Amino acid sequence: MNNKVSVVKCDRYSEVQNAVENAVSLIGGIGKFVKKGDNVVIKPNLVSKKKPEEAVTTNPEFLHAVIVMVEKAGGNVTIAESPGGPYNTTALKGVYSVCGVDKAVEGTNAKLNFDTSFTEVHFPEGKTVKKIPIINPILNADVIISLPKLKTHAMTSYTGAVKNLFGTIPGTYKAELHFRLNERKSFCSMLVDLHECVKPTLSIMDAVWGMEGNGPTAGQNRHIGLVMASENAHALDLASCYLIDYAPNEVDTVREAIERGLVCDSAEKIDIAGEDIKPLVMKDYLKPESHFNLIKLISLPDALNARLINALASKPAMDYDICVGCGECARCCPPKAIDMSTGKPVIDTKRCIKCFCCQELCPKKAVKIKRPLLNRFMIKFLK
Ligand code: SF4
Ligand code: SF4
Known part of the structure; x- marks a missing residue:
């Protein structure tokens, strides 16, 4: 089990190129993950049409920095997301434009995905779901790089690396899963299944500005000043939750990952590279009003x-x-x-x-x- 998480300080997005490259170099460097000619799909968090300054979606400067790093390593980049609501070309155009993704790809060779096809993947290892519809660009990728944003979440208390993959499920199927798995524990168990099925190569967290309170879209912006990266999304989530003062058992995706042996059982056991996170813990990070433990x-x-x-x-x-x-x-x-x-x-x-x-x-x-x-x-x- 790989429990390594890198933590790098980054006060503002104008400094994010160095921070992203440092964070990835601390866990082996981009050459470990991307080879020349690889079809690399970058999956940001673009939950809905929100402007970058609202701190709801992965910041476009952050996304641009990752594209530049991947292209330097020889990867061919596509940006793919299935946002909340309908999954069609019009919806994607709106999200790419308002969230600043159009600008993020300027000066690069990265393509925006408009292929809205998907495939139902059989996943017999799943604990809660054994068939999962997943958008085709994700399934066709050689390398998947997930770019979650550190935020609180009204239903799941926290949304980070594992929850970011819910945006690999096409539009209306997301509502169907909410309806079928209408209790938080089973929904989070499905999210862990989904993560194990998609298995991103690398997750890099936009924690420069996050969201506290009633996230993932209606909370308040919160400056955190960090970029974090890991090959193990569960370890990244465990470290992020520790930073915003959640115990592992308060976040069902983290609790479930620990129970399944996918990550170590406490933040103290994470192999941190870079900044020591203990002094960075934010005890006053606001939780959603729906959260209680x-x-x-x-x-x-x-x-x-x-x-x-x-x-x-x-x-x-x-x-x-x-x-x-x-x-x-x-x-x-x-x-x-x-x-x-x-x-x-x-x-x-x-x-x-x-x-x-x-x-x-x-x-x-x-x-x-x-x-x-x-x-x-x-x-x-x-x-
Ligand atoms: S089920 Fe309830 S919480 Fe969910 S969208 Fe409908 S009204 Fe809102
Ligand atoms: S609650 Fe929000 S989404 Fe619903 S109708 Fe009013 S403005 Fe629109």
Whole structure:
């Protein structure tokens, strides 16, 4: 098991070329991963049409730096992503343009992917899913380089290297997986299966600016000032979670990877190259309002635990003062729990599976996270 993670300081994106190259050289150098003539697919995090300064998507200067490094090693680069919402040429054009990817490829030979075909891959080793639809450019790559962004996430608490691969699943299938695996544990187990199926060659984390609070799209920008890289996405996530003060068992993708023996069982055991991360830990990094770990403090039988989790679970709630009635939340809602017949979204709470896709894809940050009274009470008195 490779537990090596490089950590390099990078205060601003204008310095990112050196930082990216240093981070990769600390884990063996780009020549270890890319050979002349390789078809290299770079998978950034382009969850939705967000401007670079919103710190939601992989920064274009960061992406440009990785393209330059790969091209110096002789790789032929394609940028590929299946963003939230529909997966078609129009949607891809919009995302590439708003997220600054058009600019990131300027002066390079990198191509933008517009091939929206996919293949259902049989993955018998999967614990939760044994068949996974994956976009073809990923399947046709010699080398996959994943560029996650360090952010909090309303449903999974944290999104980083493993979760970034959810964007290798074509559009509507993402909603189907949310619907089928509507409980956080099974959803995160699927994400670990997906990672093992895709197995990126290398993951390089954009942690120059991250997001805290109600991520992955509606939180606040947070300066972290780091670039991190690893061959093992699970080790990269374990190190990132440690940095933003999550225990491994608070993030189900990390907990699951530890249980499956895909990564060491504590951040102290990670083989860090570069900066010592202990003094860099941010104890005040804001968690999403949906996050609570109090259940783990209480040992209850599974059935009771499930009831308590349900009673404590945060829910989406629309802020009608901000909502413009665009209907994007209704279109992306996996169980179709949002009614737009009055021109404004109304959630059927019985059908809602609390996946927070509506919160993630609302362009106006109008979907808030509402904590039940019991949840607020427990946090106040038991924390
Ligand atoms: S996506 Fe946001 S702005 Fe659009 S209807 Fe839903 S809540 Fe309102
Ligand atoms: S209303 Fe929002 S949180 Fe509930 S199921 Fe629909 S998209 Fe998911």
